[in-house]
Amino acid sequence: MSDTIHIIRCLKDNYAFLIANPETRTATLIDAPEAGPVLDALSREGLTLGAVLLSHHHWDHVDGLPALLQAHPAPVYGNSNDAARLPALDHAFVPGDSLLGGRCQVIDAPGHTLGQVAFHFPALKALFSADSLMTHGCGRLFEGTPEDMFATVGRFDALPGDTRLYSGHDYAQANLDFAARFAPDPAALSARRNELAQLAAQGAPTTGTTLASERLVNPYLRTHLPEVAQAAELPGATALQVFAEIRKRKDNA
Numbered sequence: 001m002s003d004t005i006h007i008i009r010c011l012k013d014n015y016a017f018l019i020a021n022p023e024t025r026t027a028t029l030i031d032a033p034e035a036g037p038v039l040d041a042l043s044r045e046g047l048t049l050g051a052v053l054l055s056h057h058h059w060d061h062v063d064g065l066p067a068l069l070q071a072h073p074a075p076v077y078g079n080s081n082d083a084a085r086l087p088a089l090d091h092a093f094v095p096g097d098s099l100l101g102g103r104c105q106v107i108d109a110p111g112h113t114l115g116q117v118a119f120h121f122p123a124l125k126a127l128f129s130a131d132s133l134m135t136h137g138c139g140r141l142f143e144g145t146p147e148d149m150f151a152t153v154g155r156f157d158a159l160p161g162d163t164r165l166y167s168g169h170d171y172a173q174a175n176l177d178f179a180a181r182f183a184p185d186p187a188a189l190s191a192r193r194n195e196l197a198q199l200a201a202q203g204a205p206t207t208g209t210t211l212a213s214e215r216l217v218n219p220y221l222r223t224h225l226p227e228v229a230q231a232a233e234l235p236g237a238t239a240l241q242v243f244a245e246i247r248k249r250k251d252n253a
């Protein structure tokens with residue numbers, strides 16, 4: 001049996017994720033926005049916490065940690081380069097490290113914050129990108145430059161198309177509305193609009209799209225395309241210039 005990914009809604013629009021091993025009944029948690037929903041999921045699924053991986057230091061990704069660890073003591077993993085701003089770490093890694101017996105690769109993902117990382121689980125074909133590349137969009141550049149985020153997205157874009165992208169927030173609808181301004185594939189846009197309406201009606205999570213499908217609608221994966229440069233009113237500009245312009249427009253949207 002392979003590991004199972006549980007998507008947990010937290011706070012207003014955050015996601016946490018449990019990666020559960022069905023044989024050992026232990027789970028790895030990605031980010032801890034709040035304790036309650038994660039504790040509920042652990043008890044509902046009959047799981048014990050085996051490890052906690054932190055993507056970045058923002059409060060809405062770490063504040064649930066103390067209450068969670070009280071109920072489920074488990075080692076906490078985070079970026080050694082950002083250890084001063086993260087909760088106390090039991091295991092400080094550096095981007096590029098492989099964790100959990102080789103099941104997880106840490107990918108450097110600066111842009112939203114300088115110390116942000118993403119977690120790639122190759123066997124699960126899953127990329128946990130938190131607030132860097134997101135479903136149909138990408139996170140705000142609080143600390144990094146457009147160059148940082150462009151390079152981050154480029155690292156993700158090198159992964160296979162059937163990799164599923166799990167981001168830290170449910171911004172899919174707003175991101176898709178914005179993406180529609182930058183020449184997405186029309187058929188993919190319309191299919192995803194219908195799908196999001198269905199997911200909203202069911203109250204189901206919107207994250208977990210494939211990189212292949214993101215390459216059809218997510219403008220930040222399409223900045224090399226002439227029609228996207230045109231839509232950003234920067235015909236002939238470099239992919240990085242188009243990327244920076246689209247991200248700037250989102251800040252003002």
Ligand SMILES: [Zn+2]
Pocket residue numbers: 056058112131
């Ligand atoms: Zn954040």
